[in-house]
Amino acid sequence: xxxxxxxxxxxxxxxxDAEMTIRALRKSNLASRLMHVRDGDEALDFLxxxxxxxxxxxxxxxxxxxxxxxxxxxxxxxxxxKIKADPRTQRxxxxxxxxxxxxxxxxxxxxxxxxxxxxxxVVFDDFLKxxxxxxxxxxxxxxxxxxxxKTTPS
Amino acid sequence: MQAEALIIANNxxxxxxxxxxxxxxxxxxANKELAFQNExxxxxxxxxxxANKELAFQNExxxxxxxxxxxANRELAFQNxxxxxxxxxxxxANKELAFQNExxxxxxxxxxxANKELAFQNxxxxxxxxxxxxANKELAFQNExxxxxxxxxxxANKELAFQNExxxxxxxxxxxANEELAFQNxxxxxxxxxxxxANKELAFQNExxxxxxxxxxxANDELAFQNExxxxxxxxxxxANKELAFQNxxxxxxxxxxxxANRELKKAEDGIxxxxxxxxxxxxQRTAQFETVNKELESFxxxxxxxxxxxxxxxxGYARILMEDHSAHLSGxxxxxxxxxxxxxxxxxxLIDDLLTFSRLGRKELxxxxxxxxxxxxxxxQEVKSEHPNRNIEITVHPLQSVxxxxxxxxxxxxxxxSNAVKYSKLKKTTRIEIGCGVLGDEVDYYxxxxxxGFDMRYASKLFGVFQRLHSDETFEGTGVGLAIVHxxxxxxGGRVWAEGKVNEGAIFNFSLPRNTPA
Numbered sequence: 001x002x003x004x005x006x007x008x009x010x011x012x013x014x015x016x017d018a019e020m021t022i023r024a025l026r027k028s029n030l031a032s033r034l035m036h037v038r039d040g041d042e043a044l045d046f047l048x049x050x051x052x053x054x055x056x057x058x059x060x061x062x063x064x065x066x067x068x069x070x071x072x073x074x075x076x077x078x079x080x081x082k083i084k085a086d087p088r089t090q091r092x093x094x095x096x097x098x099x100x101x102x103x104x105x106x107x108x109x110x111x112x113x114x115x116x117x118x119x120x121x122v123v124f125d126d127f128l129k130x131x132x133x134x135x136x137x138x139x140x141x142x143x144x145x146x147x148x149x150k151t152t153p154s
Numbered sequence: 155m156q157a158e159a160l161i162i163a164n165n166x167x168x169x170x171x172x173x174x175x176x177x178x179x180x181x182x183x184a185n186k187e188l189a190f191q192n193e194x195x196x197x198x199x200x201x202x203x204x205a206n207k208e209l210a211f212q213n214e215x216x217x218x219x220x221x222x223x224x225x226a227n228r229e230l231a232f233q234n235x236x237x238x239x240x241x242x243x244x245x246x247a248n249k250e251l252a253f254q255n256e257x258x259x260x261x262x263x264x265x266x267x268a269n270k271e272l273a274f275q276n277x278x279x280x281x282x283x284x285x286x287x288x289a290n291k292e293l294a295f296q297n298e299x300x301x302x303x304x305x306x307x308x309x310a311n312k313e314l315a316f317q318n319e320x321x322x323x324x325x326x327x328x329x330x331a332n333e334e335l336a337f338q339n340x341x342x343x344x345x346x347x348x349x350x351x352a353n354k355e356l357a358f359q360n361e362x363x364x365x366x367x368x369x370x371x372x373a374n375d376e377l378a379f380q381n382e383x384x385x386x387x388x389x390x391x392x393x394a395n396k397e398l399a400f401q402n403x404x405x406x407x408x409x410x411x412x413x414x415a416n417r418e419l420k421k422a423e424d425g426i427x428x429x430x431x432x433x434x435x436x437x438x439q440r441t442a443q444f445e446t447v448n449k450e451l452e453s454f455x456x457x458x459x460x461x462x463x464x465x466x467x468x469x470x471g472y473a474r475i476l477m478e479d480h481s482a483h484l485s486g487x488x489x490x491x492x493x494x495x496x497x498x499x500x501x502x503x504x505l506i507d508d509l510l511t512f513s514r515l516g517r518k519e520l521x522x523x524x525x526x527x528x529x530x531x532x533x534x535x536q537e538v539k540s541e542h543p544n545r546n547i548e549i550t551v552h553p554l555q556s557v558x559x560x561x562x563x564x565x566x567x568x569x570x571x572x573s574n575a576v577k578y579s580k581l582k583k584t585t586r587i588e589i590g591c592g593v594l595g596d597e598v599d600y601y602x603x604x605x606x607x608g609f610d611m612r613y614a615s616k617l618f619g620v621f622q623r624l625h626s627d628e629t630f631e632g633t634g635v636g637l638a639i640v641h642x643x644x645x646x647x648g649g650r651v652w653a654e655g656k657v658n659e660g661a662i663f664n665f666s667l668p669r670n671t672p673a
Contacts, residue, residue, distance in 0.1 A: 016471065
């Protein structure tokens with residue numbers, strides 16, 4: 001049984017964006033307890049230790065979920081609805097990371113319970129800074145709603 | 155003795171003859187009396203004949219009048235026939251007359267009875283005359299007896315007897331004459347009575363007829379007056395009827411005209427309704443089409459935003475990673491190429507951002523408020539100036555009229571115009587920008603004037619098109635979307651944009667906004 005406690009879940013189906021994001025976080029030393037999944041189903045399985053993640057320690061004490069909106073299969077909004085509808089996960093902070101600046105999207109995501117909405121900058125330097133800021137805030141500055149398990153990461 | 159006895163008997167006879175002579179003288183007197191009475195009766199009969207003739211004449215006259223009245227009655231009857239209602243009234247009057255006639259019939263019957271009474275009285279007088287005749291006959295018989303006795307007595311008496319006989323003959327003749335006279339008187343009396351009755355009857359009938367005639371005359375006058383009145387009213391009614399008939403005809407004409415007009419209107423209405431229904435149907439269809447197109451556009455914009463930016467970010471990001479992680483393996487030329495890759499990636503990112511802004515403008519609803527135009531422009535100019543701290547920029551802002559509009563997009567307009575003015579005058583030592591407005595009718599014209607590169611008026615029409623640029627990217631960087639955004643925002647506000655310029659002498663960009671924008 002894998003007893004790894006994560007504090008950041010990146011839900012991103014685009015490989016390049018995922019790579020850039022992980023690079024940005026790693027540069028700021030914020031990627032040590034990061035889990036990257038490629039779609040909504042995986043994200044929910046991860047949180048509830050189901051499917052491919054069965055047998056893993058519960059990840060309900062995760063500190064932040066970075067959620068891409070546009071994904072194949074189960075999209076970001078559907079994942080958001082499920083997280084916010086389940087009493088076990090509804091208090092986990094979710095920051096929507098997307099390329100869309102559409103007002104309707106912003107409005108809808110907050111309506112569904114998103115805790116933040118960030119438009120990914122095209123210019124890489126801006127993007128790096130943006131991701132670093134988010135990681136820093138949610139992983140270090142912000143007090144998470146759940147106490148972390150005493151199990152220390154290996 | 156016997157002589158004495160005879161003398162005594164003669165004396166007796168003489169005495170008796172003397173008595174008879176006395177009676178004969180009395181009878182002569184009586185006869186004379188009767189003759190006088192007969193004469194008187196003849197005179198009265200003559201007078202009665204004259205009176206009868208007079209009456210007959212009057213009767214004839216009355217008959218004529220009666221005939222005239224009959225004619226008049228027929229005339230009246232004809233008139234009565236003509237006048238239906240009046241005829242009924244006359245019928246009633248006729249019944250009344252019939253009743254009166256009946257009454258007269260009764261009176262006539264009573265008169266007949268009275269006549270019979272008179273006839274009976276005449277009869278009685280005849281009987282008395284017969285009794286007198288009988289008495290005369292008695293006397294004659296007695297005289298005959300006495301003559302017999304006288305003849306028996308003396309021949310001398312024969313003379314007396316003869317004389318008496320003569321007297322008796324005369325008396326008989328007188329008696330016969332008297333009887334004749336009595337009979338004639340009787341007849342005349344009867345006739346006179348009959349005539350009297352007939353005259354009375356005629357007089358009564360005449361009186362009645364005159365009464366009736368006068369009543370009929372009054373009734374006729376009344377009828378004539380009423381007829382005249384009715385005639386007048388009928389004439390008035392006829393005129394009124396003609397007037398009404400004329401008005402009815404006019405009204406019918408108008409009614410038929412109105413009916414036709416109504417039918418036309420109804421047809422037109424039906425047509426319009428049908429057209430409206432068709433139009434509504436079309437509008438619904440078009441709206442559905444537009445909604446579909448809009449959704450497609452939204453999803454297109456979304457795709458542009460997400461799908462174009464993501465690879466662009468990757469291009470830029472990987473170039474960056476290459477330069478960061480593998481710098482040692484790259485030549486100077488490789489560095490320059492990598493730099494250009496990043497520059498154009500950035501430029502493309504900017505293009506995508508501007509395009510998205512432009513496309514969003516088309517869909518976004520304007521929120522209209524009164525914009526404090528002067529304050530907005532002043533603070534905006536300060537921001538723009540602060541972005542170019544190394545340049546000498548002078549901006550003059552004349553008082554600006556406030557209007558209704560969408561604050562965010564109007565600010566975008568000013569930002570684009572002022573930024574352009576600054577950008578295209580960067581080659582001048584001092585950038586001079588003048589901002590002002592003028593009220594013209596229902597709209598306010600705003601302008602931004604610069605002393606920059608200006609433009610060739612031949613290409614003025616291309617200024618506000620998307621991706622249309624009049625300068626090279628090397629000289630003046632830009633995406634060619636800024637003025638297109640200005641155009642779109644002002645158009646959405648119901649205003650106009652236009653520009654004037656001269657190469658190297660600057661340009662004036664104008665836009666107008668309606669003063670009283672409907673809510």
